[in-house]
Structures are given as structure tokens and as C-alpha cells.
Amino acid sequence: MAFKIKTLTEYRDSYQKSIQQPEAFWAEIAENFQWKKKWDKVLEWDFTKPEVKWFQGAKLNITENCLDRHLETRGDKTAIIWEPNDPNEAAVHLTYKQLHEQVSQFANVLKNNGVAKGDRVCIYLPMVPELAIAVLACARIGAVHSVVFAGFSSVALASRIKDAQCKILLTSDGSFRGNKTIELKTIADEALKETPSIETAIILKRTGGAVTMQDGRDKWWHEELEKVDNNCPAEEMDAEDMLFILYTSGSTGKPKGMVHTCGGYMVYTAYTFQNVFQYEEDDIYWCTADIGWITGHSYIVYGPLAQGATTVMFEGIPTYPDAGRFWEVVEKYKVTQFYTAPTAIRALEKFPLEVVEKHDLSSIKVLGTVGEPINEEAWHWYDKHIGHGKAPIVDTWWQTETGGIMISSLAGVTPQKPTFATLPLPGIQPVLLDDEGAPVTGSPAQGKLAIQFPWPSIARTIYGDHQRYKDTYFSAFTNKYFTGDGALRDEKGFYRITGRVDDVIIVSGHNLGTAPIENVINQHDAVVESAIVGFPHDIKGNALYAYIILHEGVDGNDALRKEINDLIAKNIGPIAKCDKIQFVPSLPKTRSGKIMRRILRKVAADELDNLGDISTLLNPEVVSAIIKHRV
Numbered sequence: 001m002a003f004k005i006k007t008l009t010e011y012r013d014s015y016q017k018s019i020q021q022p023e024a025f026w027a028e029i030a031e032n033f034q035w036k037k038k039w040d041k042v043l044e045w046d047f048t049k050p051e052v053k054w055f056q057g058a059k060l061n062i063t064e065n066c067l068d069r070h071l072e073t074r075g076d077k078t079a080i081i082w083e084p085n086d087p088n089e090a091a092v093h094l095t096y097k098q099l100h101e102q103v104s105q106f107a108n109v110l111k112n113n114g115v116a117k118g119d120r121v122c123i124y125l126p127m128v129p130e131l132a133i134a135v136l137a138c139a140r141i142g143a144v145h146s147v148v149f150a151g152f153s154s155v156a157l158a159s160r161i162k163d164a165q166c167k168i169l170l171t172s173d174g175s176f177r178g179n180k181t182i183e184l185k186t187i188a189d190e191a192l193k194e195t196p197s198i199e200t201a202i203i204l205k206r207t208g209g210a211v212t213m214q215d216g217r218d219k220w221w222h223e224e225l226e227k228v229d230n231n232c233p234a235e236e237m238d239a240e241d242m243l244f245i246l247y248t249s250g251s252t253g254k255p256k257g258m259v260h261t262c263g264g265y266m267v268y269t270a271y272t273f274q275n276v277f278q279y280e281e282d283d284i285y286w287c288t289a290d291i292g293w294i295t296g297h298s299y300i301v302y303g304p305l306a307q308g309a310t311t312v313m314f315e316g317i318p319t320y321p322d323a324g325r326f327w328e329v330v331e332k333y334k335v336t337q338f339y340t341a342p343t344a345i346r347a348l349e350k351f352p353l354e355v356v357e358k359h360d361l362s363s364i365k366v367l368g369t370v371g372e373p374i375n376e377e378a379w380h381w382y383d384k385h386i387g388h389g390k391a392p393i394v395d396t397w398w399q400t401e402t403g404g405i406m407i408s409s410l411a412g413v414t415p416q417k418p419t420f421a422t423l424p425l426p427g428i429q430p431v432l433l434d435d436e437g438a439p440v441t442g443s444p445a446q447g448k449l450a451i452q453f454p455w456p457s458i459a460r461t462i463y464g465d466h467q468r469y470k471d472t473y474f475s476a477f478t479n480k481y482f483t484g485d486g487a488l489r490d491e492k493g494f495y496r497i498t499g500r501v502d503d504v505i506i507v508s509g510h511n512l513g514t515a516p517i518e519n520v521i522n523q524h525d526a527v528v529e530s531a532i533v534g535f536p537h538d539i540k541g542n543a544l545y546a547y548i549i550l551h552e553g554v555d556g557n558d559a560l561r562k563e564i565n566d567l568i569a570k571n572i573g574p575i576a577k578c579d580k581i582q583f584v585p586s587l588p589k590t591r592s593g594k595i596m597r598r599i600l601r602k603v604a605a606d607e608l609d610n611l612g613d614i615s616t617l618l619n620p621e622v623v624s625a626i627i628k629h630r631v
């Protein structure tokens with residue numbers, strides 16, 4: 001690949017050029033893709049509006065870059081290896097030719113069901129090949145996909161469908177997760193009661209469980225496929241046309257539908273995939289994320305396929321049928337790049353080493369992590385027992401909003417340092433800022449992490465709410481994109497992400513806003529008010545601690561705790577359940593009525609000797625009561 005960086009010097013040269021001549025730099029990289037028409041202008045931007053446009057005037061279809069252009073040279077190469085939940089079920093290998101045919105055919109199913117360019121399609125599917133096929137089929141015809149993680153509840157699904165006014169829902173009868181079966185269709189039915197915009201639901205048969213099909217609305221996937229052929233020309237898209245919406249939690253109210261567009265997203269995900277993972281033609285790359293999250297969008301589907309890679313999709317969980325499943329799959333397919341989350345590493349390192357050692361992991365060349373800061377211990381375990389000290393680890397920092405990896409080493413090319421994401425990728429201009437927004441210079445330095453120049457895959461807006469996009473990302477600091485993360489920078493300029501500085505808590509690598517969970521808790525009849533904070537957890541990184549005020553006379557017992565967690569699971573999903581729930585007489589508040597979360601965090605973390613000044617609180621006496629009854 002023409003844009004592969006192979007040495008540290010090449011990295012430094014690329015970085016320099018990307019800063020000094022960003023337009024020339026990205027134009028040269030963009031030359032490596034198939035455009036129906038080239039751009040008139042590489043970049044136009046204004047962070048005060050905010051508005052960012054890359055490759056204006058260019059025409060393309062991302063699926064031609066992910067599929068068609070490989071057919072001649074890689075037609076029989078495996079594009080997707082699908083490993084099912086049950087190791088005894090047959091795996092699926094799809095060549096580029098087969099994937100191209102199946103995407104085209106399903107694209108025709110969408111068209112046949114009235115889906116046109118610009119329509120929103122909600123995809124609520126487990127990790128089966130049809131999920132990747134559906135995503136690409138939308139892109140093929142210019143429909144906007146909105147994938148909702150299949151672990152979300154019916155309420156969460158409904159709110160996302162409503163927000164994007166989706167026309168069609170793609171789901172399955174059920175899904176397999178370890179030894180559990182989840183009735184996705186039943187959950188979807190619940191959601192569809194509230195979503196008049198949905199005209200059609202197409203149901204994939206996966207578990208064979210009983211479902212109720214609603215006449216006129218619900219159709220079987222396999223029956224729909226029979227009605228169409230597999231010839232579907234790719235829709236011509238403008239570089240700035242919407243490719244997809246993906247929801248991420250915010251620190252307030254409803255989730256934010258981040259909007260990504262076609263041209264810049266394609267260029268940046270492909271470029272970063274190639275360089276960070278140092279992918280080579282015969283490599284077998286495996287990212288364990290779910291396509292319901294941005295990591296799956298960018299680094300299971302689009303980035304790898306744009307580069308003609310072989311990408312593994314895994315339906316199951318790391319501990320089924322036993323805690324060696326990841327390593328079994330690595331051995332089975334001779335995986336060369338393995339990309340996972342720190343929370344998975346921490347969970348797996350708790351098991352006896354034999355679980356790892358009985359598998360041949362010698363194929364591994366590169367290891368990666370994403371989603372949250374990795375702790376020293378997990379880093380060394382990963383390095384020693386999975387990489388055998390020979391596989392570079394790329395600690396990739398990025399966000400749903402950034403579309404692609406922003407700060408990371410390039411495997412084996414640029415230096416690594418345990419727990420540090422290290423250096424910005426070419427094109428990325430990070431800055432550390434103090435609370436007043438002044439740049440923190442020198443080293444080592446610590447501050448809030450912002451980015452001061454656009455990159456091709458930055459989210460362009462929040463669907464239907466540009467003001468919120470501006471308020472959330474571009475208002476804290478003038479002319480800069482604010483990440484919501486804190487970071488430190490060492491003498492060599494290496495960055496270490498220290499965690500969120502806002503009210504988002506990362507639990508097992510999933511972003512959870514405190515406000516939406518508090519809103520759910522407050523819906524319970526027994527509850528007056530609540531506050532959620534994160535506290536350190538061995539495996540999850542952070543877990544949730546809820547402080548809840550109950551109505552007079554209500555008994556705060558375990559049955560109530562369970563009811564509250566069930567309510568959270570129903571409204572958001574099981575991932576948002578609270579590990580600890582403490583019933584409190586009141587919450588520590590400032591004189592302006594703001595909850596002092598800092599104190600609640602300290603109590604939850606058991607850091608009692610350093611509570612800071614509490615004398616300015618409206619109700620300082622509550623603090624000792626809270627400490628006394630902490631759980």
C-alpha cells in the first residue's frame with residue numbers, strides 16, 4: 001500500500017508534512033482510493049460554526065473501495081471469517097467475491113422494500129455475517145445505517161429509532177451469547193410499538209426461536225433474498241454525504257447520534273488501519289469488538305475491507321465455552337493482529353495460565369487495545385503471555401466522535417511505552433489545556449485533551465442537533481475540539497490518557513453517561529433523587545455506584561436494589577446496572593444546588609482521608625452519614 005509508514009523517520013516526515021501541508025498530505029493519501037470523481041477542494045473548516053468538509057465535490061461509493069476494487073486481485077481471498085458462538089457450529093468464510101455478491105443482493109432487498117438514498121436503516125443484530133453485509137448493503141445504496149448494539153434494551157432501541165426516524169429495522173429472531181439465548185425479536189417488538197416511522201422489519205433467522213410476525217410489517221430475511229438478484233450498482237455519493245449514524249452516551253439526557261460522512265471516514269479508517277496494525281497481505285486480523293460500537297464499524301468492517309484485509313468476526317464471548325476461547329480462535333485461524341479491550345484482558349488474566357498456554361499463539365505479530373486506559377499489570381500480562389514479549393502493543397486512543405484512531409504507536413515502527421497511547425498519528429494535532437483554556441506547554445505536562453485541527457473522519461454533527469454538537473465539543477475551548485478526556489504528556493511527547501473529565505463513566509469499555517441512568521432511577525416510585533459516580537473496579541475498569549434518596553417511610557433493602565437495577569436494564573441495558581447502591585438521607589450539594597460528585601466519588605473509591613474542603617457545602621453534615629453507611 002502506497003501510504004504505509006515503515007520506519008520511524010517516515011513517521012516523522014509524514015507527521016511534519018501533515019502539519020505543514022495538511023491538504024497536500026491528505027490529497028496524496030486520498031489518491032489511493034477509487035473515486036468516481038475527484039475533489040474540488042481538500043478541506044474547508046471552521047471550528048466556530050462548527051463545520052468541517054473534506055474532499056468537497058468528490059464522488060464515490062465506499063463499498064466500491066471495500067469490495068469491487070479488490071475483485072480482480074483478491075476475488076478469492078477471504079474477506080470475512082466468521083466464528084460462531086458455539087465452537088461446534090461451522091465457521092463461515094466469505095471471499096471478497098462472495099461478500100460482494102451478498103452485499104449487492106441484500107442491497108436489492110433494501111431497495112425492494114422501498115429504502116432509498118438518504119433513508120435511515122436501523123440495524124439491531126448479533127455479530128453474524130449478515131450484520132456486516134447489512135451495513136455494507138446500506139452503504140451500497142446510500143442509505144444511512146444506524147447500528148444499535150444488540151445488548152441494548154427495547155427502550156434504548158426505540159429512542160434511537162425515533163431520533164433518526166428510521167424507515168426500516170433489520171433484526172433477528174434471537175442471538176446467542178455464551179450459553180444464553182436472547183430473544184431479540186421480542187425486544188424489537190416492544191420497541192416497535194413506539195416507532196411509527198418503521199414501515200418494515202426484516203428478520204434474520206439465527207436461533208430458530210419462536211417469533212410473532214406482524215402482518216404487513218415483518219418479513220423473513222431469507223424470503224426477501226429470494227425475490228432479488230445479486231447485481232446492484234453502487235450509488236454515487238458525495239464525499240460529504242452521510243454514511244452512518246452511531247449513538248454514543250452524553251453527559252446529559254438522550255444519546256448523541258454522531259454523524260459520519262463517506263469520503264473522509266473512508267480515507268482515515270483505511271489509512272490508520274494500515275499503519276497502526278502494519279497489516280500485510282496475508283495477515284489474519286481480528287478485532288474482538290462488536291459492530292454495534294465504533295471500533296467494529298471502523299476496524300472490523302470499513303478500515304480492514306478498504307485495505308483488502310481478512311477480518312475475523314466473532315459472535316461469542318471470551319469465556320464460552322471456557323476462558324481460553326480467544327486463544328483457541330487465535331490458534332484456529334493463525335491470527336496475526338489481535339485487537340481487544342483492557343477489560344477483556346483483565347478478566348482473562350484472572351484465570352490459570354494453562355488456559356492460555358495450551359494454545360499456540362505464535363502467529364501473533366501485533367496486539368492492540370482500545371476503549372479505556374490500560375493499567376500497567378494488564379499491559380505486562382498481555383505483552384508477556386499473549387505476545388511473548390515479541391509482539392508490539394498498540395494502545396489506540398480514539399472515540400466514536402473521531403471515527404478513527406488518533407493517538408497510538410504504529411506497531412513495531414514507532415516506540416511503545418506501557419500505559420501510554422504515545423504519539424499522535426499523522427494529521428492529528430493534540431493540545432493539553434488548563435481549565436482556562438490556556439495551552440499547557442513543556443513536559444511533563446497534564447491537562448484536558450483537545451485537538452486543534454480537523455482530521456478526515458471527525459464526526460460532522462449530531463443528528464438533528466447541531467447546536468448540541470457545538471455545545472458539547474467546540475464550546476469549552478475556542479477553536480478546538482474538546483475530547484472530554486484528560487491526559488498527560490511525558491518528556492518525549494508521549495501521551496497517556498488518564499480518563500474522562502466529564503460525567504461520562506467508562507464501564508468495561510462502554511461509555512455511560514450518568515444523567516441518563518439517574519433519569520431512569522428517578523422514574524422509580526420510591527426514589528426522590530439519585531447520583532451516579534464511577535469507582536475503580538478490578539475487571540471493568542470502573543463500576544457504577546448509585547447514591548439514592550428514597551421517599552419517607554420506604555425501606556431501602558436488597559429487593560429494592562434489584563428492582564432499581566432491573567429498571568436500568570430494561571431502560572438502558574444490563575451494562576448500565578449499578579454494582580453498588582447506597583440509600584442516603586440526602587446528597588452533598590453546593591450552595592447553588594449542584595451535587596458535589598467529587599465527594600461522592602471519593603467515598604465510592606474509599607479515599608476517605610482526602611475529601612477536600614466540605615465546609616462550603618449546603619449540608620456538610622450529610623457527608624459523615626454517607627461515609628458511615630457506605631456499601
Ligand code: WTA
Binds near residue numbers: 373397399400498
Ligand atoms: C476512552 C472507543 C484510554 C476515552 C473507540 C475516550 C481510551 C472514550 C482509549 C471513547 C485508550 C478510548 N486509552 N482511554 N486507548 N480508547 N478511550 O466513543 O475516554 O466508545 O474518550 O470510542 O474511551 O469511547 P468510545
